[in-house]
Amino acid sequence: MVCKDAIKAFDMKREARLSEIGEGLLLKHILDTLGDSGDLLLPKGDDAAALEFGGRLVMAVDMFVEKTDKPASMGWRYAGYKAVAAVLSDIAAKGAEPRYLLTSLGLRGDMLFGEFEELWSGILECSRDYGVRVLGGDLSETGEVVVDVTCIGVGGNLIPRGGARVGELVAVTGAFGDTGAALHALLNNIEAEEDILMRFLKPRTRLREGRALAETGLVSACIDSSDGLAASLYHIAEASNVAIVVHKLPVSGKAGEYAEEHNLDLKELVLYSGEEYELVFTFSRDGVDRVREALEKVGCGLYVIGEVAEGRGVYLVDEEGGVEDIRFKGFEHFRA
Amino acid sequence: MVCKDAIKAFDMKREARLSEIGEGLLLKHILDTLGDSGDLLLPKGDDAAALEFGGRLVMAVDMFVEKTDKPASMGWRYAGYKAVAAVLSDIAAKGAEPRYLLTSLGLRGDMLFGEFEELWSGILECSRDYGVRVLGGDLSETGEVVVDVTCIGVGGNLIPRGGARVGELVAVTGAFGDTGAALHALLNNIEAEEDILMRFLKPRTRLREGRALAETGLVSACIDSSDGLAASLYHIAEASNVAIVVHKLPVSGKAGEYAEEHNLDLKELVLYSGEEYELVFTFSRDGVDRVREALEKVGCGLYVIGEVAEGRGVYLVDEEGGVEDIRFKGFEHFRA
Structure with missing residues (x-):
């Protein structure tokens, strides 16, 4: 809190560094x-x-x-957007409704005010897109930018990770592979279709879909695919003490084209990209029509990719009936 | 989530780096x-x-x-303890009751598991000390350790920063100066009394005091002194559109001794140390007995230090009646 005249007199230039602007004026910008x-x-x-x-x-x-989380070529507005989308996706996977956000920002002193402004506008943009409200937060100085977002929401029927039962179907809300292709393009400065890039830069979260699934009362387990499809399946299988057998990988057509053009392993892209923020979930076979209908009402398709089986682990059955292990390899922090 | 046998087989040595242990096992330690x-x-x-x-x-x-926030000589257990105490102190200042914590940890890959274990045990220790419950959180890899703690609580009569009225008294819950002395000792490897060091390393938060003050219904404005006494007074004055005149600085005797021994400016220590987590608050003069009684019931003294006046700014009146400005200088991030 500084003298209001000083605030008025100070022209917050986009090229000014945060170390010149100071916490008081930054906070004022945020509160305004x-x-x-x-x-x-x-x-x-x-x-x-x-x-x-x-x-x-x-x-x-x-x-x-x-x-x-931020490739150098990713703009700060996208970084802010994605920081919010990531936590909303966790709420979506539980079938809950997000209401409020607290944003705790660790910022570099040499960050430009213009960069901060973009970061913050991305945070607000994603909040608006999903009807959630930023209530407050904290500001700190860090060596690298850290955006920690807490979401507070309300739930009705909440879907855990660990409720999958043997014999149930495994499904997802969309196709996979685009985010890995986008990251490959961004890291290697390769031109890629905007559709693909935006899947990584400005992800859609499945909040309406999660609520629709929860409201059916038929979905036994659900997780968002932030760590990748393979890791999501492992998380459900481990938490539910079951195995999961995948019959049909949910391959994105565009990711397929990108993989062919750039000689990438499409299966790897589909299983291990992560940050798609799709939902991965299980439900009993006799509910398939009702689950499909619930998703269609919110404009989303149902993609059944496999089934829940006895045992443990995650397996892929190919068209000839051959079975292979799907490796557990998600995005794991601290590991190379 | 990794194979349970692997978890059992893996011996989490305190000297192992987090990059060797991986997120899955860290998470297991936390959940356990x-x-x-x-x-x-x-x-x-x-x-x-x-x-x-x-x-x-x-x-x-x-x-x-x-x-x-962590001088090199501060142990990780104290860092964890203090990270929790800081957010509890914000809740205390509003007169609310903390219930739940979410802990979002950014950890270095080269951090030792033993260091992490200490950090985490400090987080849990402070949670236990104040009866709050860690519900969950997030784990990320960062270049420096970042502990972001969200607290969710319940309130009755909540005390804002901006409710101070002209003519009211200004008071605090304790003496100031110890934390600055402790920081001076820690940064300069000077031996100091444990009492002083612990005020910095393992701060007490004023949760019972905050609730007692809120329950009186007499307290018009309150803030915790995490940014220092001067900044706290400025925050109340600015938010309330009033001036504050301090008649008597709440000087810690031990800080006085330390300042004399090491030739430090005691007034600076009292006004600008920060992180005392005392409460700074205002109330009407005719409530002074009831406010004192409410604090005494929870074992805390009432230290009246000044009064609310018309105008703006924060002033110190000395014994001869001379008035001087108290500079606004708290801990402000991003500024040198």
Whole structure:
């Protein structure tokens, strides 16, 4: 909190570094861009955020880290957008409805104010796209940019990871492979179709789909595919003490073209790309029509890719009936 | 989630680096140390945490950053403890009751597992000390350790920063200066009394005091002193559109001794140390007995240090009646 005249006098240039601008003015920029706070029990910018709340509280947090999550050619607006999308996707996978965000920003002193402004506008853009509200947060100085987003929402019928039962079907909400192709293009400065790039840069989250699935009461397990399809299947299988057998990989046509053009292994792209933010879920066979209908009502297809079996592990059955292990290899932090 | 046999077979040595251990085993260590989850609507380790909740939801988040917040000689257990204490202190200042934590950890790949274990045990220790429960979080790899803690609590009568009125008294819950002395000792490898060091390393938060103050219904503005006494007074004054006149600085005796011994400016230590996690608050003069009584019931003294006046800014009146400006200089990120 600094003298208001100083705030007015200071021209926040986009080329100014945060070390020149200081925390007080940054905070002012943030608070000025937050909406009306008439229903809040504490004013914007106070030590905590507060409001009346009743129901099933659902909470998740996701940390976006510059070095790990932001290829150099990814704009800051996309980084902000994606930091929010990532945590919304966790809420989507539980069939819950996100309501509020707290954003804790670790920023570099040598970051340009223009870069920060883009990052912040991406955060707000994604919040608006999904009707969630930024209530507050924290500002810190870090050696690399860290955007930690906490989401608070409400749930009805919540879908766990670990509820899959033997004999059920395994399905997904979309095709896989685009995000790996996009990352390959971004890291190697290869031109790629905008459709593919945007799957990585500005991901769609499956919030309506998650709620539709939860409302059917038929879905026994669900996870979002942020760690990749293979890891998502492993997480469900492990948490449910079952095996999963995949009959048909959900291959994106565009990823197929990209893989052929650039000599990449398409199966790898489909299984191990990650950050698609699709939902991976299980349900009993006799519910397939109702599940399909629920998804179609929100404009999404149902892609059945396999079934739940006794045992453990994740397997792929090819067209000739041959079975192979799908390796567990998702995005695992700390490992090379 | 990795094969359970692999988990058993792997001996998590304290000298092993996180890059050798991997995210899966780290996560297992974290989940194993969380308590019973019988009342949760989603199991531990799922994408989100969920439970029944009704009331006035109060939320705050605070990021602890290795480079800024952890002197090299501060142990990791203290770092974890303090990361939690910092956010609890925000909740305390609003008079609310903290219930749940989400911990988002950014860890270095070259961090030793033993260091991580200490950090985590400090997080759990502070949670236990204040009866709050870690519900979940996120794990990421970062270039420096970042511990971002979100606290979710409930409030009754919440105290804002901006409610101070002209003529009211300004008070604090304790003496200031120890944390600056401790930081001076830690940074310069000077031996200091344990009492002083522990004020910095393992701060007490004023949760009971904050609730007691809120319950009186007499406290008009409150903030915690994490940014230092001067900044706290400025925050209240600015948010309330008033001036604050300090008559008596709340000087810690031990800080006085340390300042004399090491030739430090005691007034600077008292006004600008920060991270004391004391409460700074205002209330009407005729409530002074009731406010004192409420604090005494929870074992805390009331230290009246000044009064709220018309105008703006923060001033110090000395014993001869001379008035001087107290500079605004708290801990401001990004500024040198």
